[in-house]
Amino acid sequence: QVKLVESGGGLVQAGGSLRLSCATSGIAFSFYDMGWYRQAPGKQREMVAAITVGEATNYADSVTGRFTISRDNTKLYLQMTSLKPEDTGVYYCNESPSSLPWGQGTQVTVSS
Numbered sequence: 001q002v003k004l005v006e007s008g009g010g011l012v013q014a015g016g017s018l019r020l021s022c023a024t025s026g027i028a029f030s031f032y033d034m035g036w037y038r039q040a041p042g043k044q045r046e047m048v049a050a051i052t053v054g055e056a057t058n059y060a061d062s063v064t065g066r067f068t069i070s071r072d073n074t075k076l077y078l079q080m081t082s083l084k085p086e087d088t089g090v091y092y093c094n095e096s097p098s099s100l101p102w103g104q105g106t107q108v109t110v111s112s
Contacts, residue, residue, distance in 0.1 A: 055070075085111065
């Protein structure tokens with residue numbers, strides 16, 4: 001059974017930082033291209049960062065220079081710096097492009 005578990009979200013002031021983690025089970029993680037996705041209130045879910053098996057990365061324009069996606073043998077990470085109120089949302093990890101069952105996500109709230 002495939003399971004994705006995101007953690008590390010929270011409430012932070014604008015300009016602050018957070019590090020998100022994603023643990024997976026039921027898949028051979030090291031063989032999957034992965035991504036972080038964000039769903040802001042009232043908006044569709046969007047990809048914010050992606051990383052291939054070979055660790056090539058790609059970012060949405062809105063987060064380039066502020067977010068860094070990385071991975072090790074078992075987990076996916078998203079280091080978020082210089083956070084802005086518009087970064088508020090629920091953050092999810094999934095394959096890139098998404099094909100796995102979605103996890104519960106982790107809430108990130110950035111106050112102004």
